[in-house]
Amino acid sequence: MKNLHMGEASARPRVRELVINWHITEACNFSCRYCYAKWDGAEKELIHDWGRTQKLLNEIASFFAPSNLSNPLQQALSWSAVRLNLAGGEPLLYPEAVLRVLAEAHSLGMNTSIITNGTRITEDFLDQLAPLVSMIGVSIDAASDATNVGIGRVDRRGSLLNNQELARLLAKARTINPGLHVKLNTVVNALNAEGDMGNTINTFRPDRWKIFRMLPVVTGDLAVSSEVFEAFIARHARYKGVMCVEDNDVMSESYLMLDPRGRFFQNSRGQQGYSYSQPVDVVGATQAFTDWRFAVGSFASRYSHSSNGAVR
Template sequence: MLHLQSGEGAVRPHVAELVINWHITEACNYKCRYCYAKWNGAGRELLHDWSRVRNLLDELQAFFHPENAANPLRQHLSWSGIRLNLAGGEPLLYQDASLRVLDYVRSRGMAASIITNGSRFTGDLIDQLAPLVSMLGLSLDSADVARNREIGRVDSRGLLLDVDSTSEKLVRARRRNPALRLKLNTVVNALNHQEDMSPIIQALAPQRWKVLRMLPVVTSELAVSAEAFRAFVARHHALRELMCVEGNDSMSESYLMIDPLGRFFQNASSQRGYRYSGPVDVVGAERAFSEWPFSVDVYASRYRDALVVGR
């Protein structure tokens, strides 16, 4: 199932880190209408079984180790290290379990990061989290309260992300870990594509701003045209040095992703929904990796020119 399309004898691209995204839970306190964090399969989320979590992480560390010549990616790509990125849903709904995973990842010689909606940030959590991660990702789709409500970025109590408070927490995080890098993720959709987000992006001062076109994997609600997406990108041309722009084509079969049940999964451009491998901790990373679609060329093209990978 692995799509190895590089020509024979071609120079292998090199990335500083091979990033593996583990979506640890489908649960979230927000209800974004375009959400793609919906996976098929029955069973308890792996996060709640520490023995299986540890087995999963050990399998990933061994299989993706830069010196593992048996990894088929090595024929087409080289990398210096591994970073495990926790995502969701909202991973910080399970604060203790997330912190435990991040700490274990670091103990196994991998870097760690997390992407969150920021709603669970407290001073105490920031003090624990910041030293464990090399990159902190924050989902941010709008600076407008009404627009965030319409998108669904609001919890059951009607609370939204407080940008001023979040900015203070990010300052605290950077004090706790001066090497910490901040990444913002924005999903361009039918409700925010006309917005100018320059003021809030500049205020939060990230090292990277990932701008993604809404991907209709699970639903086409709030889908946005290619023309509207290009217009959003053009409107923020002054921030081009921060921006990492990804359209739908570059998001298909090009991420190393694991679902809450511990399976590699991938969105294929030719169909709705996801395709899955067996559970990594059960069948092993090598076998699981052979059971899913993945495009080395598209993956490498997203990272080839990045001085610091963190997409």
Template sequence: MNQYNQHKVTQKPDIGTLVINWHITEVCNYNCLYCFAKWDQKLQPRELLHDESGTNRLLEDLYRFFSPKNLTNPLRESQSWGRVRLNIAGGEPLLYAGRVLAIATAAKKLGFEVSVITNGSRLTQELVTKLSPMLSILGISIDALDTGDNWNIGRVDHRGRGLQLDVLEQVIATAKALNPELSLKVNTVVNSANHKRDLSAVIERLQPEKWKVLRVLPVLTDELTITQSQFDGFVQRHQHFAEVMHPEDNSDMMESYIMVDPLGRFYQNALESGSQGHLYSQAILDVGSRAAFASLPFNTGRYQSRYVSLATKELG
């Protein structure tokens, strides 16, 4: 059962914004070897994002349960929040750009703040013109600049094309011009192909408000895993970005995200239970968010350690 009460405190921390990560699709144009975005879809292979009615009902149910106004949410026993954000992720969500725009629009109407995490390959001037006004945060996944490193990671498409930093820089400039309140976040997964690299040039050029540096998590495979000292070495090499850099080791990531899979189920990574893969709730549309969320482990202490310090930055 969900361990809501394991980190009760006398004075509830204010996390600012509660973040729900909906991985809307498993489909991606890249093939990163370490990717954990592979879900058990044997019983119902069609992803929920293709069902507009089902998508809207899922968003409504999530907002009712996690709304700042819902004082009966069990997470209220250990923390408080004034806003709730839907983070749209994948796979690569912008392969379904039209659906992302529709989901973002529906979520905003309900009261969500909205963010998107993307590999950046499908960001165009036309798309960002439509999307950026709806976002509070745009997240870009960047692990390497070197073509060989990206090949080794799998961060290229079937034609061998990777992210073009010059193009991305221009698109981000357009997004920020259209939405001056938009924050940029860069996600980097540190792995055996890039842990010796220096990504200072990327951070200096893009100037993100947050740089999340994650140690590769062996959820489905041990490929590209690294040691603690290798991860620490990468972090130390980039300490001049300490103001925006937020490292997350494997233990920080376990049971500390609110995640929904493409079929509309809450899930957690199963590493802490001694096995690889994912743990799933029943479908939210079948049992409701309250019952589904309560069926999985969730570590409020780890969640708070990430978001309490960021409450004023709103970049979780």
């Protein structure tokens, strides 16, 4: 049954979860050539200041509470729950801060999830993380070491992600938290576009496989044409049951995102770079969101065709 429907009175799309992606840091142990995790500003990242982080979480939890009908987004979309999704950079460079944020978000009534490159996940850490999140997403672009090195998915010491070990750990996480969803993210780019990810998908058995086309927001390096992107999708059609495809047109101005300095940001349509709100913890979520020129209509229209009711 679809969770998403058009409300009869308001004609607003209704979704189960509104997801706020908080990119907590720019720092990462990888250096992907297409990395978009670059934000303006020299101020300290909020994650290193617990007082400011708490303020941000409080603001987000109350402003996006489904019961807060004064949120302008409610004019275009309604939702039943809020999920705070931590991303980066690599959020697990700061494991203690991540656990603290997730626990606090939970206590404020939000669901929680995390996107990671997977390199810093250990058995001990997973024991603490798995009960706190409804989803762990891992970015994996290729099975081949050579392709991963070419993309930049390698750290300074030459270490790459060990797919087999990570798959084992995530299988264990699913036993710790049977409700946990595992998601893989793949960015189709000039180096992996001809590859076959079948073995990787079979190894991880993700609940969802989200596939992006290389998005030229920060750099056009490794961009691929829509024909090449479509060919990648067609080659993996046997996984369409878990596949979720995002092309550039859909990705532009469609995510509700916070940067490491606690500002809403979105892609600037037709140009490189982002547009930002004021810091949420400083001016409050209401003012930050209202002053910022967010494309509410574009955001909401994206979900009238969704089938699982989650804003992803």
